Amino acid sequence: MLHLTPRLLQLGRISALWELGLLEMASRRMTQQPCGELTFPLHNCPQASGQSSAERLLSLAELLAAPLQQVLREGEAPVLLCLPSHAFHPHASARERQQAYLRYLGMGWLSYQPLVWVYPFGRMAWWAAWPQLCTLLAQHERVLLVALDSPAPTASELRQSPASLYCEGAVILEVRRSSHGLQPCWHSLNALGYLPSSQQCGSAIADLHHSAAAVIRQHGGAPLELLFPARQPLAQPEVLRQAWGVGYHQLLPLLNEHSRYTDLLSQLGECGTLAPLAVLLYLHSQWQHGVAGAAPRLAVQLDTTQRPESERLRWCGAAVWRWNEGG
Numbered sequence: 001m002l003h004l005t006p007r008l009l010q011l012g013r014i015s016a017l018w019e020l021g022l023l024e025m026a027s028r029r030m031t032q033q034p035c036g037e038l039t040f041p042l043h044n045c046p047q048a049s050g051q052s053s054a055e056r057l058l059s060l061a062e063l064l065a066a067p068l069q070q071v072l073r074e075g076e077a078p079v080l081l082c083l084p085s086h087a088f089h090p091h092a093s094a095r096e097r098q099q100a101y102l103r104y105l106g107m108g109w110l111s112y113q114p115l116v117w118v119y120p121f122g123r124m125a126w127w128a129a130w131p132q133l134c135t136l137l138a139q140h141e142r143v144l145l146v147a148l149d150s151p152a153p154t155a156s157e158l159r160q161s162p163a164s165l166y167c168e169g170a171v172i173l174e175v176r177r178s179s180h181g182l183q184p185c186w187h188s189l190n191a192l193g194y195l196p197s198s199q200q201c202g203s204a205i206a207d208l209h210h211s212a213a214a215v216i217r218q219h220g221g222a223p224l225e226l227l228f229p230a231r232q233p234l235a236q237p238e239v240l241r242q243a244w245g246v247g248y249h250q251l252l253p254l255l256n257e258h259s260r261y262t263d264l265l266s267q268l269g270e271c272g273t274l275a276p277l278a279v280l281l282y283l284h285s286q287w288q289h290g291v292a293g294a295a296p297r298l299a300v301q302l303d304t305t306q307r308p309e310s311e312r313l314r315w316c317g318a319a320v321w322r323w324n325e326g327g
Contacts, residue, residue: 001177001178001179001180001181001182001183001324002137002175002176002177002178002181002182002183002184003175003176003177003178003180003181003182004173004174004175004181004182004280004281004284005173005174005176006022006171006172006173006174006281007067007071007144007172007173007174008064008067008068008170008171008172009022009169009171009281010063010169010170010171011167011169011170011171011268011271011274011278012042012167012168012169012268012269012271013042016042016267016268016269017268019267020264020267020268020282020285021282021285021286021289021290022278022281022282022285042165042166042167042269053150053151053152056150056168057084057105057148057149057150058105058106060148060149060150060168060169060170061105061106061107061148062106063170064107064146064148064170064172065106065107065109067172068144068146068172071144071172071174072113072144075141075142076115076140077115077140077141077142077143077144077174078115078116078117078136078140078143078144079110079113079115079116079117079143079144079146080117080119080129080132080133080136080143080144080145080146081102081110081116081117081118081119081146081147082119082121082125082126082129082145082146082147082273082274082277083101083105083118083119083120083121083122083125083147083148083149083273084120084122084148084149084150084151084272084273085120085121085122086101086104086120097118097120098111098116098117098118099111101118101120102118115136115140117129117132121315122149122272122273122305123272123273123275123276123303123304123305124189124303124305124315124317125147125273126145126147126273126276126277127187127189127276127303127315127317128189129145130187130189133145133175137175137176137177141176141177142174142175142176143174143175143176144172144173144174144175145171145172145173145174145175145277146170146171146172146173147170147171147173147273147274147277148169148170148171148273148274149168149169149271149272149273149274150168150272151166151167151168151270151271151272151273152166153166164270165265165266165269165270166269166270166271167268167269167270167271167274168271169271169274170274171274171277171278171281173277173280173281180324180325181284181323181324182280182283182284182287182321182323182324183321183322183323183324184319184320184321185215185219185298185319185320185321185322186211186212186215186318186319186320187317187318187319187320188208188211188317188318188319189315189316189317190204190205190207190208190315190316190317191204191313191314191315192204192205192240192305192313192314192315192316193313193314201239201240201243202239202242202243202246204243204316205240205243205244205246205247205316206243206246206247206250208247208302208316208317208318209247209248209250209251209318210250211318212251212300212302212318212320213250213251213254215320216251216254216298216300216320217254219298219322221254221256222297222298222322223256223258223259223260223297223298224251224254224255224256224259224260224297224298224299224300225259225260225261225262225283225297225298225299225300226251226259226260226261226262226299226300226302227262227264227279227282227283227299227300227301227302228300228301228302228303240304240314244304251300258297262282264278264279264282265278275303276301276303276317279301283299283301283321287323288323297322297323298320298321298322299320299321299322300318300319300320301317301318301319301320301321302316302317302318303316303317303318304316304317
């Protein structure tokens with residue numbers, strides 16, 4: 001089981017975090033308490049804060065450095081960095097790419113740490129980091145998940161949905177093994193390809209939903225909470241949106257009167273790389289303060305590459321979670 005402790009949580013408006021129950025997790029272990037109504041802006045255009053997304057990203061990295069150094073001084077901990085997608089030189093090695101990105105963010109000091117992994121894959125970074133997180137938790141007392149992003153809508157997204165809400169921020173999440181907490185039942189990341197065909201997309205996404213449904217059935221009809229975007233972006237190819245719609249119908253027979261759908265980002269805002277971690281924090285907070293001790297409940301987390309204009313290789317990910325009281 002996983003126990004999550006936010007050591008830094010700067011994500012959108014304070015009021016939105018309270019409404020979602022995320023600030024209930026705030027404790028004396030937070031390295032920096034949010035203050036005021038606003039932490040970071042919710043915006044619907046790249047220049048809403050007076051800076052470009054690239055400039056905002058550097059500002060976030062600068063803010064993140066001191067709290068992260070403080071947490072690391074408490075004792076050794078591997079660091080998994082979930083970062084926005086970045087176009088690297090095609091012939092650079094993985095190590096060279098990692099060092100170059102950290103230098104670009106002004107976090108070059110991290111490249112000298114022995115236990116640092118960088119995942120510059122945007123929304124899919126958390127999904128790609130999961131196998132390494134499991135390995136490290138078997139070897140270390142704690143692991144730090146660190147993420148930052150300042151997403152802005154693309155030109156086509158602004159044309160298609162000018163009122164879309166975007167949210168920036170930074171998170172340091174301490175993950176520990178525990179006798180109770182968030183228990184992963186299943187986790188998967190599937191590649192859809194560079195130029196996915198109808199058959200390729202349909203097969204990969206159908207397999208994802210089929211596997212999730214099989215895991216759910218193993219738990220005997222427990223109430224479900226579905227967590228995934230309410231709408232696939234119009235910028236996504238039609239074949240992708242159709243495949244997700246077909247896959248969703250595989251889960252419909254498993255829903256009951258106690259099941260519910262949660263669109264976290266409609267309240268928080270589209271937060272890019274931070275989105276999957278925000279879902280985990282939400283689940284941990286809700287179950288710890290509400291569902292724990294009640295009837296067993298499963299959560300189905302579904303996700304997909306969101307920025308087809310900048311991300312040539314498309315992915316989809318899924319996980320099934322439950323709360324375990326231990327004992």
